[in-house]
Amino acid sequence: MGLALRDMQHHTYADYLAWPEGVRYELIDGIAYAMAPAPLRVHQELLLELASQTRNALEGRPCRPCRPFIAPFDVRLPRADEADRDIDTVVQPDLVVVCDRAKLDERGCRGAPDWVVEILSPSTAGHDLIVKRRLYERVGVREYWLVHPVDRIVTVYHQQGGGFGAPDIYELKETLAVGILPEVVIDWERALQNVG
Template sequence: MGLPKRDAARHTYGEYLRWPEEARYELIDGVAYAMAPAPSRRHQEVLLELARQVANALEGHPCRPFIAPFDVRLPRAGEADDEIDTVVQPDLSVVCDPRKLDDLGCRGAPDWIVEVLSPTTASHDHILKRAVYERAGVREYWLVHPVDRIVTVYRLDGARFGVPEVCELIGRQSVGVLPQIEIDWDRFAALFPQ
């Protein structure tokens, strides 16, 4: 089951910017998908701990971490911002090229994206967003499954994601494209269901 669509029309980032702030959407190939209601407390705690570890690891480094809501515009070519038809809000993204950052968020693929899965977003993140991130050139994409206590890791191999690596959320795990970041999953123990 996917997230509900706003309507059957095709939209652009220019339209998206004019929509009321209280209604949050992501655009994928012009289709506006309603964002799920506020995530669970556990989702927020997992994201906060991830962001804390990432921010600490990147202190003094040019790469910058961002958490949702943070617009990542993914143009297909050199189209103007108003014409972009794919805008997502990853749970956590790290951008190492400062030229991609502006007051609106990020234009272009972040180096690393993490989505913390919840029942309402799992298929959306696994299928639609994975394809979009691959097409855009995101170098590494993690899907954190708090209930199953696993992480699925996709790394770009040329223009495609290679075979995913699936790991338990135990011990320490380095980010392949940002080896200075090492996630200590043991610090999450109290957040994962038993």
């Protein structure tokens, strides 16, 4: 079962900004996908811990000014140099790290983040595994993690020669360093301590 669509029209960021706040959407190639209701507590516990570990690892590193952000945080993905209002792809990944400060503005991020993490939920798994993986590959996200809390695995995609190579799959055990940010080492035992 896929995520519900708003309608079959082509939308832009200008439309997105005008919609009421009651229901959140992501735009992918102009298609508005309704975001799932608030995630389960397990999702939020895991996200908060991953974000905390990431922030702590990146803090105080002037040679690498990378910043983590958690949803809701708009990531606008232009196709070229179109004005913001004309962008037709805006997503809200669970966790992103942006290392190019020029991509950051008051509305979020314009351009591909360096690292994206999506924590899979039953209602969004197919969307994250297929639609968003293709999108992140196309726009040049350098590393994409899909965390499967139920199966206790993480699927890791790395950008290689213009696309994602075959994924690496790891158990959520011990530690795992982010390939493009080796100073960020996720301690899975700590990350899962409050996950039932």
